[in-house]
Amino acid sequence: MKKVVSIAMSLVLAGMSVVNAQKVVCKIKGSDTCLPLIQKESETYQKKNAGSSIMVTGGGSGVGFAAIMSGTTDIAMASRSMKMDEKLKMNEAGKAYVEKVIAKDALSVIVNPANKIGQLTREQLEGIFTGKITNWKEVGGEDLAIVVYSRETSSGTYEFFKEHVLNKKNFSPKALLMPATGAIVQSVSQTKGAIGYVGLAYLEKTVKALKVSYDKGKTFVEPTVENAKNKTYPITRPLYFYYLKSSEKLVAPFVNYIISLEGQNIALKEGFVPLL
Numbered sequence: 001m002k003k004v005v006s007i008a009m010s011l012v013l014a015g016m017s018v019v020n021a022q023k024v025v026c027k028i029k030g031s032d033t034c035l036p037l038i039q040k041e042s043e044t045y046q047k048k049n050a051g052s053s054i055m056v057t058g059g060g061s062g063v064g065f066a067a068i069m070s071g072t073t074d075i076a077m078a079s080r081s082m083k084m085d086e087k088l089k090m091n092e093a094g095k096a097y098v099e100k101v102i103a104k105d106a107l108s109v110i111v112n113p114a115n116k117i118g119q120l121t122r123e124q125l126e127g128i129f130t131g132k133i134t135n136w137k138e139v140g141g142e143d144l145a146i147v148v149y150s151r152e153t154s155s156g157t158y159e160f161f162k163e164h165v166l167n168k169k170n171f172s173p174k175a176l177l178m179p180a181t182g183a184i185v186q187s188v189s190q191t192k193g194a195i196g197y198v199g200l201a202y203l204e205k206t207v208k209a210l211k212v213s214y215d216k217g218k219t220f221v222e223p224t225v226e227n228a229k230n231k232t233y234p235i236t237r238p239l240y241f242y243y244l245k246s247s248e249k250l251v252a253p254f255v256n257y258i259i260s261l262e263g264q265n266i267a268l269k270e271g272f273v274p275l276l
Contacts, residue, residue: 022253023051026074030064033199034077061156080156104273106228110207119211119220131172149196201271
């Protein structure tokens with residue numbers, strides 16, 4: 001009898017493994033911030049689910065939204081929420097969509113390691129990135145011209161930084177717009193007077209992350225996973241997936257994997273802030 005039960009249980013478990021092994025074939029496009037996370041998540045998922053094929057490319061949140069609108073991607077990954085005009089275009093085209101938060105990020109301001117400045121207020125950051133402050137001596141540093149690096153306008157990180165750090169003011173016309181986050185890290189690491197901003201997962205030893213104050217200099221907080229989770233770091237943001245409701249069955253197994261405990265552990269290991 002025990003042997004029969006054992007065989008029955010084996011068959012049930014085998015059946016469960018078949019159910020859990022769900023093949024996903026899809027394209028994902030958009031946010032450079034999300035890129036390293038989704039590349040790792042898709043790599044792990046494909047190893048666990050035979051026959052799956054998940055193509056992941058960057059380009060910026062705006063590129064992802066344009067791609068889902070044109071039908072050239074199944075999922076748009078974004079580091080900002082969809083704008084009103086983008087929502088209207090989707091609605092006018094009769095494309096019902098799903099918004100899903102997949103992780104969080106602590107947007108980090110970086111400088112060259114040779115720069116002695118270790119912290120700035122939001123007001124100082126606004127002055128630097130809008131072009132009102134042009135020399136590091138104006139914020140307590142050495143007599144050195146500030147070189148501002150920013151993402152391009154199609155980037156969700158560009159939009160988020162403009163809204164939440166610059167109080168919706170325009171970037172300096174002298175800001176150097178970079179096509180990818182990695183290019184900002186490289187440029188800042190090679191330019192002594194440089195400053196830029198990147199997602200937490202992109203921090204490397206070749207650049208220095210600044211502590212930031214949103215209370216006019218009373219407290220300065222370092223961008224870390226812990227500080228983002230306990231909500232003391234002020235420039236924290238959600239990261240999103242957008243996909244059409246008509247594609248939900250196609251992409252749901254992968255989306256559910258990302259927001260599962262295993263998927264969120266991968267997020268943590270990759271330098272992102274988990275939801276759990």
